[in-house]
Amino acid sequence: SQTIHQWPATLVQPVGSPLSLECTVEGTSNPNLYWYRQAAGRGLQLLFYSVGIGQISSEVPQNLSASRPQDRQFILSSKKLLLSDSGFYLCAWKKQETQYFGPGTRLLVL
Amino acid sequence: KQEVTQIPAALSVPEGENLVLNCSFTDSAIYNLQWFRQDPGKGLTSLLLIQSSQREQTSGRLNASLDKSSGRSTLYIAASQPGDSATYLCAVRQIEGGSEKLVFGKGTKLTVNP
Numbered sequence: 001s002q003t004i005h006q007w008p009a010t011l012v013q014p015v016g017s018p019l020s021l022e023c024t025v026e027g028t029s030n031p032n033l034y035w036y037r038q039a040a041g042r043g044l045q046l047l048f049y050s051v052g053i054g055q056i057s058s059e060v061p062q063n064l065s066a067s068r069p070q071d072r073q074f075i076l077s078s079k080k081l082l083l084s085d086s087g088f089y090l091c092a093w094k095k096q097e098t099q100y101f102g103p104g105t106r107l108l109v110l
Numbered sequence: 111k112q113e114v115t116q117i118p119a120a121l122s123v124p125e126g127e128n129l130v131l132n133c134s135f136t137d138s139a140i141y142n143l144q145w146f147r148q149d150p151g152k153g154l155t156s157l158l159l160i161q162s163s164q165r166e167q168t169s170g171r172l173n174a175s176l177d178k179s180s181g182r183s184t185l186y187i188a189a190s191q192p193g194d195s196a197t198y199l200c201a202v203r204q205i206e207g208g209s210e211k212l213v214f215g216k217g218t219k220l221t222v223n224p
Binding site for chain 2: 034042043059090092100101103104106
C-alpha cells in the first residue's frame, strides 16, 4: 500500500532563518506531488505541484521554493522565513482522481 | 477565479442526528469534487469523490451529492456519532491550460455531542 511521510512534524523557527521540509511517498512511482499550506482561518492554499523529477509548478509567488530531486521526494524550502510563513504544511499525492495527504508539518515562525 | 464556500462554518448536533453539510462553487467547469475530513492537527482523509458526470456517491453513513449546473454539493451524514466530530472540507478539481488544481473551501467544523 502507499504511504506518505512528512518531517518534521513540528518546527519552531526564528524569522530570517532557512527552512527545509521533506515529503516522501512509498509504494508508488511517478506520482503527482503537491505542497499546500493551511493558515489559521483560511482554506488550504496550493503552493507547488510536480508531475515529475525536476518539474515544479508554482501557484503563489512568495519566498518559498520547492524541489523534486527524486521521483518520490518533494522538498519545500525557504532561504529566509517570514512571520507570515507560519502555518500547517501538507504534502499530498494523487492516485487516479483522488488526492491523498500526509500528516502535515506545523511551522511556527517567531 | 474559482471560489468554494462552505456553510455553516461550524455545526453542533446531538448524537444520532442526521445532518447536511453544504458546499458551493462559483465556476461549474469542474473535473470532480472531493470531500475530506480533517481531525485537529492532522492531515486530510479523503471521504468521497464525485466525478463531474455523477450525481452522488455513497460510503457507509455518508452520501455526497453534486449538482454541477447550480454549483452545489452536499455531504449527508446519517445517524451521527461523536467520532464524526472533525472539520469537513470540500474541494473542486479544475483543469486550466493543461494543469490541474484542487480549490478548497474553508471547511465546516462539526461537533457531535454524546
